[in-house]
Amino acid sequence: MAVKRLHLMVCAGTGCVSNKSMEVKAALETEIEKHGLAAEVDVIPTGCNGFCGVGPILLVQPDGIFYQQLRPRDIPHLVEEHLLKGRPVQRHLYTPPGEKGTIPLMSDIPFFHAQVLIALRNRGMIDPEKIEDYIAREGYQAAAKALTTMSPQEVLDVVKASGLRGRGGGGFPTGIKWESTKRAPSENGTRWVICNADEGDPGAFMDRSIIEGDPHSVLEGMIIGAYAIGATRGFIYVRQEYPLALKRFMIALNQARESGLLGEDILGTGFSFDIEVHRGAGAFVCGESTALMASLEGNVGEPRAKYIHTVERGLWNMPSCLNNVETWANVPPIILHGAEWFTQLGTGDVSENPWGGSKGTKVFSLAGKINNTGLVEVPMGITLREIVFDIGGGIANGKRLKSVQTGGPSGGCLPEELLDLEVDFDTLTAAGSMMGSGGMLVMDEDDCMVDFARFYIDFLMAESCGKCTPCREGLRNMNMILQRICDGKGQEGDIELLEEISACMIDAALCALGTSAPNPVLSTIKYFREEYEEHIREGKCRAGVCKALITYKVDADKCSGCTLCARACPVNAITGETKKLHVIDPNVCDRCGACYDACTFDAIIRV
Amino acid sequence: MARLSVQSLNALRDQLQAERAGREGKCRATVIVHMGTCGISAGARQVMTALLGALEERGIADVAVSSSGCAGMCSREPMATVQRPGEAPVKYADLDEKKIVRVLDEHVIGGSIVKEYALAMGSERAG
Numbered sequence: 001m002a003v004k005r006l007h008l009m010v011c012a013g014t015g016c017v018s019n020k021s022m023e024v025k026a027a028l029e030t031e032i033e034k035h036g037l038a039a040e041v042d043v044i045p046t047g048c049n050g051f052c053g054v055g056p057i058l059l060v061q062p063d064g065i066f067y068q069q070l071r072p073r074d075i076p077h078l079v080e081e082h083l084l085k086g087r088p089v090q091r092h093l094y095t096p097p098g099e100k101g102t103i104p105l106m107s108d109i110p111f112f113h114a115q116v117l118i119a120l121r122n123r124g125m126i127d128p129e130k131i132e133d134y135i136a137r138e139g140y141q142a143a144a145k146a147l148t149t150m151s152p153q154e155v156l157d158v159v160k161a162s163g164l165r166g167r168g169g170g171g172f173p174t175g176i177k178w179e180s181t182k183r184a185p186s187e188n189g190t191r192w193v194i195c196n197a198d199e200g201d202p203g204a205f206m207d208r209s210i211i212e213g214d215p216h217s218v219l220e221g222m223i224i225g226a227y228a229i230g231a232t233r234g235f236i237y238v239r240q241e242y243p244l245a246l247k248r249f250m251i252a253l254n255q256a257r258e259s260g261l262l263g264e265d266i267l268g269t270g271f272s273f274d275i276e277v278h279r280g281a282g283a284f285v286c287g288e289s290t291a292l293m294a295s296l297e298g299n300v301g302e303p304r305a306k307y308i309h310t311v312e313r314g315l316w317n318m319p320s321c322l323n324n325v326e327t328w329a330n331v332p333p334i335i336l337h338g339a340e341w342f343t344q345l346g347t348g349d350v351s352e353n354p355w356g357g358s359k360g361t362k363v364f365s366l367a368g369k370i371n372n373t374g375l376v377e378v379p380m381g382i383t384l385r386e387i388v389f390d391i392g393g394g395i396a397n398g399k400r401l402k403s404v405q406t407g408g409p410s411g412g413c414l415p416e417e418l419l420d421l422e423v424d425f426d427t428l429t430a431a432g433s434m435m436g437s438g439g440m441l442v443m444d445e446d447d448c449m450v451d452f453a454r455f456y457i458d459f460l461m462a463e464s465c466g467k468c469t470p471c472r473e474g475l476r477n478m479n480m481i482l483q484r485i486c487d488g489k490g491q492e493g494d495i496e497l498l499e500e501i502s503a504c505m506i507d508a509a510l511c512a513l514g515t516s517a518p519n520p521v522l523s524t525i526k527y528f529r530e531e532y533e534e535h536i537r538e539g540k541c542r543a544g545v546c547k548a549l550i551t552y553k554v555d556a557d558k559c560s561g562c563t564l565c566a567r568a569c570p571v572n573a574i575t576g577e578t579k580k581l582h583v584i585d586p587n588v589c590d591r592c593g594a595c596y597d598a599c600t601f602d603a604i605i606r607v
Numbered sequence: 608m609a610r611l612s613v614q615s616l617n618a619l620r621d622q623l624q625a626e627r628a629g630r631e632g633k634c635r636a637t638v639i640v641h642m643g644t645c646g647i648s649a650g651a652r653q654v655m656t657a658l659l660g661a662l663e664e665r666g667i668a669d670v671a672v673s674s675s676g677c678a679g680m681c682s683r684e685p686m687a688t689v690q691r692p693g694e695a696p697v698k699y700a701d702l703d704e705k706k707i708v709r710v711l712d713e714h715v716i717g718g719s720i721v722k723e724y725a726l727a728m729g730s731e732r733a734g
Contacts, residue, residue, distance in 0.1 A: 005659060005672035007630040040659055040672075044630070062632040062671040085642055086675030125630065131608070135616065136623035144613045260610030268612040 004042040006083065009124055011057040013048025013212055014205075014244055015374075020072065021056035027075035028058075037083060044133075047213015049124040050375035051111055054094065059106055059124060066106035067092045097371045097393050111372050114391045116345065118361045119167075119329040120377045122214045128248050131255040134216040140261055142332035143223045147269040150335075155228040156182065159331065161339035163350030163359035168196055168287070168324030169407065169436040170512070171425035173354035174331075177321055180311040182229045184319035191231040192315050193222055194322040197238040197245065198292060200284040201408030202459060204439035206363040207325035209375050211238070211245035214329065215252035219275060221328030223266065224335055226273045229321055234275040237292050240282050249277055284409075284463035288511045289314075289322050291465065302465045303511035324437065326363055346380035347424045358424035362435065366392050368442035369399060378423070385419040388442055399444035403528070407436025409456045410516035412523025413449065432523040434516070448545035449528040450535050454482035456520040464513065471514030474505040478521060488548040490536035495525060544606045547591040551607055554582050558603035568598035628669035635669050636715045639688040640707075643677025649684035650703060657704035658687075661711050670715055683726060689714050700726040 010016075010025045025043060032041050049057050054068035065088050067078070074092060081087045093102035094109055103109050117123060126133035134140070146155045160175025181191055195218060199207040211218060222234045238246055253275060256262040264272045278296055285291045286301040293315045295301035314320025334342050343350065348357015358380040364387065365375050371393030378387060384404055388394070395401050403413040406423075412433035414421065421427055425435050443452065461475040478501055481494050502518030509515045525532060534540045541549040554565075554574075561579040566572075573589040576582030584595070584604075596604045611619065628634065640646070640655045655674065662670055678686050683700035687707060690696040697720055699710055706724055713721050 004629065007627075009630070040655075042630075062629045062634050062637075063673065064632050084674055086639060086673050132619075132623050133627075135620050136627050138620070140611075140616060141620070144616055148613055255608070258610075259608045260612075267616065268610075 004040060006041045006063075007061040008041060008043045009046045009059040009061060010043060011047075011049045011055060011059075011124065012045035012128075013052070013055075013209060015048060015052035016055035016057055017244075019055045021070075023072045024056050024058065024070050024075060027072040028079065031076050031079035032083070035079060035084060037079075041083060044127050045129075046124045046126060047122075047128045048209040048375060050115075050120070050209070050377075051109075051372065052375065053371070053373035057124075060088075063088075064105045064107055066094055066104070066109060068094050097396075111374070111376070111391055111393065114386070115377050116361050116379045117377050118333050118342075118345075119210060119217070119326050119363055120213070120375075121333060122217065124213075126214065128213050128215055129251050131216060131252070131259060134214070138336065139216055139332075140220055140267075142335040143220050143227075143261065144267055146224050146227055146335050147267055147271055152182075152228045152230060155224060155335065158335060158339045159228065160354065161351075162334045162342040163339075163346070163354060163357060164327065164330055164334060164342065165354075165358060165425060166324060167326035167330065167362065167437070169410070169434065171358070171435060173350075174323060174327055176354055177311060177323070178225060178229050180309070181231075181319045181321040184312040186319050189230070190233075190318045191229055192318055192320045193226045193229060193231045193234045194293070194296070194315065194320055195222055195234065195236040195328055196287060196289075196292060196322055196324045197236055197242070197249075198280050198287040199239065199242075199325070199437060200282070200287050200463075201410075201437055201439045203365060203367040203441055204408055204437055205365050206375060206438045208242050208245050209365075210325050210329050210363070211242070212248055215245075215248045216256065217329040217332060218249075218325055219252055219256055219262065221323075221331035222275060223262070223273055224331050225321065225323070225328065227271055231321070232273055234273065235296055235315070236275060236277045237280055237286070237296060238277060239280045239286075246277070246279065253277065283465070284460075285465045285511070285513050288513055290511065292322065293320060302467045303513070305510060326438070330360060347422060348426075355426075358426070358435075362423065362438055364438045364440045366440050366442070368405075368440075369396050369401075369444040369447070370394070370442040371396050380424045381422045383420050383422055384414065387423065387440065388419065392442065395442065395444050397444075399446065401442065402445050402447055403443045403449065403452075405433070405441040405443065405452075405520075406439070407434035407519070408439040409460050410434065410512070410519055411436045411439070412519040413443070413452065413527060414523070415527040418527075432526055433519065446543050446545070448486075448541050448543040449524040449531045450482065450541075451486055451543075451545045453520045453524045454479070454486055457482055457517070460513070460517045464517075468508075468510035468514060470505045470508040471510065471517065474501050474509070474514070475517060477501055478518070482521070485532065485535045486541075486546045486548070488535070488539050488546070490532075492536065494536060495529070495532050499525065544593075550591055551586055552584050552589060552591065552593070552595060553605050553607060554584055555603045555605050556581055558601050560601050560603070562601070564598045564600065565595035565604060568594040570594060625666075625668050629671060633669060634671040636689060636691045637671040637673060638711070638715060639673045639675045639690070641676065641678045641684065641686040641688070642674040643681075643684075645677050645681035646684040646686065651685040653704050654685045654687065654702050654707045658707050658711060661708045665716075667716070670711075680726075686726070691715070691718070695728050697728055698726045699724045 058067040164174040165171040291301045291303040346359035363377045466472045566574040685702045
């Protein structure tokens with residue numbers, strides 16, 4: 001057994017890799033070799049640590065020292081100082097925004113210590129391409145426990161009692177779904193379990209990170225689910241745009257098969273189950289259960305009406321249990337530690353009614369105008385304020401928070417007054433937003449809520465499959481109305497018309513894409529109606545986003561005649577001589593804001 | 608990898624966990640070998656190698672071995688500091704390959720300080 005005195009955990013999540021973490025890793029290996037430390041020091045590529053905003057990340061264990069924003073050229077010094085001389089290098093340690101002192105230990109950094117990891121339990125601690133690393137952290141113990149000491153019904157009962165609800169957004173109780181699939185009649189006994197890895201929300205990367213960082217946790221969850229339900233085959237529907245996730249899944253599947261954890265006679269228990277991976281072509285609607293199954297069958301990815309649920313007649317008309325990546329990843333710890341352990345975290349009471357609360361944790365991807373962009377796992381019931389300010393580190397550049405959007409394109413925008421809301425499935429829905437799959441977008445005073453709604457409706461219009469009229473035509477018309485409001489051509493009655501179209505879509509659209517599509521519009525009207533009214537009645541965009549409604553001017557008192565603005569202007573709309581007042585020609589100006597950003601004297605004003 | 612049974616899965620897990628204890632940050636003790644220029648020229652590298660070799664021989668993975676700079680008493684190098692959780696750190700001086708192994712067996716593993724080699728108890732205050 002080779003004893004390594006130091007373990008260098010290099011983040012190899014997509015975020016860090018795109019910031020050259022693999023070059024950092026190569027530099028580490030070169031330097032370690034050069035100093036003759038190869039026998040003492042192990043370099044391990046891990047999955048996403050979640051703190052993507054400060055990547056590339058390096059964690060030195062057992063010391064627990066957290067390095068951030070490393071570049072390959074920083075490595076020779078770091079290896080010499082830390083690895084040879086044992087002195088952590090101050091300038092690569094984490095410094096909280098607005099503070100001067102560094103925080104050397106990962107466990108002391110607020111971003112990390114406020115999180116509770118269940119789905120991401122192996123985050124940053126394992127090499128996702130090594131099954132040994134997963135096994136060392138109790139991997140496949142839950143599957144072994146279920147298969148050898150529990151009956152399928154007992155497994156099902158534990159999942160039901162845990163109160164686990166679907167993490168893909170719907171929040172449907174997982175145990176009930178499993179039970180319905182198990183009970184559904186099947187002529188030849190065929191049942192499927194399916195993993196939904198078609199994460200399509202803009203700005204959401206929870207599922208990708210789980211797969212990239214810990215693929216075996218999803219496979220193990222599926223094995224346990226298949227055993228409880230009585231399925232012999234599973235499918236993973238992963239989107240084409242996730243090449244690294246796909247690669248890690250394929251490696252994990254092969255390793256699991258070689259080790260007898262998938263395939264015939266799993267762990268010598270007589271239970272057989274295998275998993276097939278299907279690559280989706282990247283249609284947003286294919287995250288919807290019936291569209292996903294249609295796509296799996298090789299048909300066009302369109303949803304169907306659900307008079308008959310997919311748990312009864314799903315894929316190839318067989319009982320099918322579809323759960324999201326994060327839901328599957330939650331299953332092994334629940335089986336290993338029991339339902340009671342899981343229900344200690346979260347809100348409400350699920351002992352009588354599975355919809356009575358939200359238990360466990362939820363993974364969110366934090367994006368937008370927030371200091372700590374990244375991936376976090378928090379207990380249900382935490383407030384939005386804690387997520388945004390304690391973990392997220394508050395709003396970037398000293399701006400004021402305006403709104404938090406939860407739930408991706410189908411979710412809604414909540415204003416600052418509602419930041420003390422508890423994050424759970426039912427509270428967010430009641431406030432006009434939703435949990436969704438866990439995207440969380442933070443907006444500040446420079447974001448226009450009308451433009452924001454327009455952006456999402458634009459996205460949804462492009463992604464609507466067009467099968468049902470309310471969604472296809474509703475989105476098209478909403479997009480038209482929102483566009484004209486942003487162009488300064490809004491009319492009295494537009495807000496009411498948007499509300500009317502929304503109500504029709506909620507009532508009549510075929511699938512959840514259509515029924516939830518009005519959420520961005522309705523929630524912004526509900527909480528930011530005055531911004532819509534300003535656009536329509538006063539031709540004003542307070543955030544200065546809608547170009548048709550703003551003009552740029554030069555403040556004569558502040559302009560020093562430095563010529564910076566004139567040089568930044570791409571359309572030569574600014575004239576003026578050195579050290580003399582500059583003037584913007586409104587007829588030439590295309591309102592790009594380049595002068596506004598370029599001016600160092602705050603002399604460009606936006607009105 | 609061969610096909611696993613429940614028994615072999617558990618055995619593999621135990622073995623892997625033992626190998627990876629350091630990665631989890633779980634350590635029964637920390638040994639810091641002072642490796643400033645003075646330490647290295649006095650033989651700290653050999654002390655470090657001997658220590659790591661002894662740990663490997665004994666199959667111990669939950670002792671963290673770290674290096675640090677000069678401890679300020681260059682004339683007494685090679686030096687090492689042994690820290691067991693909840694106990695005051697102990698500095699050893701004038702070490703060599705044999706002495707460090709004795710420190711490992713008696714102090715790090717056994718829990719009793721090797722007084723002949725010990726320089727002092729405690730560390731300087733930081734800051």
